Amino acid sequence: MTSDLSSAINDTPFDLLTGKPYPEPTTAQPEADEIEAMLFDRACIATDGCEGVDPDGTCCHGHPSWLLRLGIL
Numbered sequence: 001m002t003s004d005l006s007s008a009i010n011d012t013p014f015d016l017l018t019g020k021p022y023p024e025p026t027t028a029q030p031e032a033d034e035i036e037a038m039l040f041d042r043a044c045i046a047t048d049g050c051e052g053v054d055p056d057g058t059c060c061h062g063h064p065s066w067l068l069r070l071g072i073l
């Protein structure tokens with residue numbers, strides 16, 4: 001799974017609710033172990049750095065969780 005992370009980031013996934021691409025991340029992509037921690041904690045960091053985002057959700061600014069952005073979910 002983790003071996004796919006670097007290639008998945010190249011494809012901007014679409015927000016299924018709006019049909020639009022997610023906004024570009026404003027923070028650096030977390031390390032693989034941080035992403036795994038998000039999976040276990042079920043509390044994620046959004047691509048703009050907001051914390052406590054649902055794994056399959058977005059923050060109040062419209063940025064998806066990293067799990068969504070990376071296509072893990």
Ligand SMILES: [Zn+2]
Nearest residue numbers: 048050059061
């Ligand atoms: Zn935010």
